[in-house]
Amino acid sequence: MKNMSPPLALTMGDASGIGPEIVAKVLAKGGERVVVFGSHVVMQDIVRRLGLNIEVQRIDAPDAGRFQPRTIEVIDTTRIVEPPPIGQISAISGQAAFDAIVAAIAAAKDADVSGIVTAPINKEAMASAGIRYPGHTEILADYGGVKRVAMMLANDDIRTVLVTIHTSLRKAIEQGDFDAQMSAIRLAHEGGKALGFPTPRVAVAGLNPHAGEGGLFGDEETRIIRPAIDAARAEGIDATGPYPGDTVFMQARQGRFDVVVAQYHDQGLIPVKYLGLEKGVNITLGLPFVRTSPDHGTAFDIAGRGIADHASLETALVYAKRLVAAQTKTN
Ligand SMILES: NC(=O)c1ccc[n+]([C@@H]2O[C@H](COP(=O)([O-])OP(=O)(O)OC[C@H]3O[C@@H](n4cnc5c(N)ncnc54)[C@H](O)[C@@H]3O)[C@@H](O)[C@H]2O)c1
Numbered sequence: 087m088k089n090m091s092p093p094l095a096l097t098m099g100d101a102s103g104i105g106p107e108i109v110a111k112v113l114a115k116g117g118e119r120v121v122v123f124g125s126h127v128v129m130q131d132i133v134r135r136l137g138l139n140i141e142v143q144r145i146d147a148p149d150a151g152r153f154q155p156r157t158i159e160v161i162d163t164t165r166i167v168e169p170p171p172i173g174q175i176s177a178i179s180g181q182a183a184f185d186a187i188v189a190a191i192a193a194a195k196d197a198d199v200s201g202i203v204t205a206p207i208n209k210e211a212m213a214s215a216g217i218r219y220p221g222h223t224e225i226l227a228d229y230g231g232v233k234r235v236a237m238m239l240a241n242d243d244i245r246t247v248l249v250t251i252h253t254s255l256r257k258a259i260e261q262g263d264f265d266a267q268m269s270a271i272r273l274a275h276e277g278g279k280a281l282g283f284p285t286p287r288v289a290v291a292g293l294n295p296h297a298g299e300g301g302l303f304g305d306e307e308t309r310i311i312r313p314a315i316d317a318a319r320a321e322g323i324d325a326t327g328p329y330p331g332d333t334v335f336m337q338a339r340q341g342r343f344d345v346v347v348a349q350y351h352d353q354g355l356i357p358v359k360y361l362g363l364e365k366g367v368n369i370t371l372g373l374p375f376v377r378t379s380p381d382h383g384t385a386f387d388i389a390g391r392g393i394a395d396h397a398s399l400e401t402a403l404v405y406a407k408r409l410v411a412a413q414t415k416t417n
């Protein structure tokens with residue numbers, strides 16, 4: 087096994103949601119250099135309930151992974167002694183999900199794992215455990231020791247990077263200042279390059295209907311967004327816009343742009359998710375290590391029924407391997 091890169095960490099997600107199920111289904115196929123960070127009790131339980139013919143083994147560290155067929159190797163980062171209730175908010179699951187992410191970040195910073203793929207967490211469950219982070223992205227930034235991160239959602243057709251993420255729409259308008267625009271445009275440029283576009287064409291969406299319609303429907307475009315685009319262009323980034331948010335993704339899908347900078351969460355995420363949850367992947371840009379995730383959540387409405395689609399998690403693994411390979415080539 088000499089000269090092999092460290093395995094990927096795969097965090098189990100919220101134990102009450104579909105995370106453990108999709109993790110088990112993806113790893114049941116075998117052949118992945120992946121170590122699960124989470125609860126071996128929960129993984130054993132889901133494997134049994136799904137009737138999968140695989141063994142769940144507990145290991146102490148990523149370098150103990152053997153990646154044998156029909157085996158899931160788990161580093162137990164939790165205090166779970168019995169499976170928590172399925173399909174409902176649980177402080178135990180929220181705490182366990184958080185602990186697994188923090189442990190995986192530490193392993194990534196120590197280069198014990200080559201990157202992190204995260205199964206979905208439930209923000210309310212984390213909040214019920216007293217954890218005040220609104221999502222992975224903010225935990226990753228904080229524990230990863232970086233200030234400038236951005237959420238990218240990608241599928242084979244379109245890629246979007248958000249100026250603002252987990253916040254109310256009212257606050258998103260306030261938070262989308264010049265610095266936030268610049269940060270998102272720069273990270274869109276870097277993210278586009280990491281995904282194989284040598285000079286990414288970055289389209290910036292406007293905030294208001296019709297990108298402000300010449301000031302009739304708002305002036306954020308002229309006061310904030312256009313100056314940021316000009317400044318980014320002065321840095322050599324191929325940024326253009328602001329474009330009306332309702333048509334910019336259509337144009338990206340037609341091949342005119344490589345990455346779209348979206349002003350707020352739903353502006354960017356609806357187009358990607360609408361093209362199919364199973365095809366989308368969430369990538370955190372700006373971290374010192376690779377992190378990807380499926381583009382869906384904990385789906386409590388179907389958890390425990392064995393019907394969750396694991397395709398998006400599979401896509402997240404594919405992207406993580408691709409980004410790790412690109413990073414290795416650059417270093
Ligand atoms: N990567 C993440 O950690 C992540 C991503 C999105 C949402 N969330 C969190 O998940 C929780 C629930 O969010 P939500 O209800 O808005 O979105 P959701 O993605 O969990 O569910 C939306 C709908 O899509 C369906 N769905 C989702 N994933 C599916 C899959 N793999 N297979 C089949 N159907 C699937 C669900 O059954 C539901 O009907 C929230 O706490 C949210 O913050 C986490």
Ligand SMILES: N[C@H](C(=O)O)[C@H](O)COP(=O)(O)O
Pocket residue numbers: 220221222223224351355368379380381382383
């Ligand atoms: N905003 C993401 C989505 O809707 O898919 C989701 O909340 C996950 O975000 P984190 O990766 O920050 O948990």
